[in-house]
Amino acid sequence: DYDDAYVCYLNGIEVARSSNISGSPPASTATASSGHEASGGSSGLPPESTVVSAALLLSGENLLACQGHNATSTSTDFSLIPELEETVPPNASPDPPSNESPPDQATGVEGNPQLCVDVSDFESEPLTAQFFGREMTEAPADDFTIVVLPDTQLYSQTFPSVFQSQTQWIIDNQAALNIVFVSHVGDIVNVANVEQQWINADAALSLLDPAGNEELMPYGLAVGNHDQPTTLFNTYFGLNRFCPASVCRSYYGGNFGTTNNNNYQLFTAGGMDFVVIHLEY
Known part of the structure; x- marks a missing residue:
């Protein structure tokens, strides 16, 4: 939420600004071209939101910085309440495994086979492949x-x-x-x-x-x-x-x-x- 203008940066890259401020970046003494009351103000306007690409996020710590500008230099009040909310998309299931060797439901596999399978993940996350098998048993012996x-x-x-x-x-x-x-x-x-x-x-x-x-x-x-x-x-x-x-x-x-x-x-x-x-x- 803000009163009256704002510009926000994520890791030094501008990601959001209100329409009532100019300059790249705006001068520290720049004023908003028009006033905007925060949602708690007299006009009750809702907060503004901006979608930021996750590609701008860095591994580890990230820095969100916002600057606010009043409509006049003589204004006696100022409000700027920035929030960064993360929306994590659902984890996409990996593609089905392919080219299994030995193939699924295989029988009569010789001892110490080489285990192979092709796997891929949409999000390039590490994958673990597990092979399951039953112990090979000898044919039932003759009755005696x-x-x-x-x-x-x-x-x-x-x-x-x-x-x-x-x-x-x-x-x-x-x-x-x-x-x-x-x-x-x-x-x-x-x-x-x-x-x-x-x-x-x-x-x-x-x-x-x-x-x-x-x-x-x-x-x-x-x-x-x-x-x-x-x-x-x-x-x-x-x-x-x-x-x-x-x-x-x-x-x-x-x-x-x-x-x-x-x-x-x-x-x-x-x-x-x-x-x-x-x-x-």
Whole structure:
């Protein structure tokens, strides 16, 4: 607002003046060609405003300077109230990114790819490009089967053909069911000191490792209460069976102590490594 004339400078460049003052710049003693009452004056005129280009602004501090001129040198009042208001235009959105590499939704991208994208901003502001991706996962592994043989004691005692049918079924279905391991969980025989029962159990379980192909089917056995004492267990299923001539089968992990009463096996299936521990009763 002003009374009576004004000239304003932004960083030393004239940006606004009232129409009732002349001179570039006006002399300090110049007077307004006509009077103008401020909005608070008797005529109630509103303040004047001038749009100034933002291009005239400097980075950091800016200086706005205004000079006022009365209509007469003998005027007893003077009013000059300059204000600088900033109108910030809305930030324009950057242009959509283009030429992405790898492209959006790409699959099968090899490891350590070079990430590239073209971006631009209307206001020349710095931009940050972010790439997002999901961890590459391996194809699902094939399903597999683990067979558990529980309590074959009566088969070894009275029905040896049933025991052999069980182990033959395992061999017959090994490929179709992807059978990867067989675990006997104890009570292999019914009476541990009757050797014929161990002979029957040996005949059935030998189908899993026929002569010349001991790696046919990985398996392990636990000692149940009916298998105690374990003298005959170790005769037929001791270290000599799984480590003949001190050369162990690939899946046989080892034993505890001098007997095979406690033993463990190793195998891999479905992309996972397994340890199977058989502990005696």
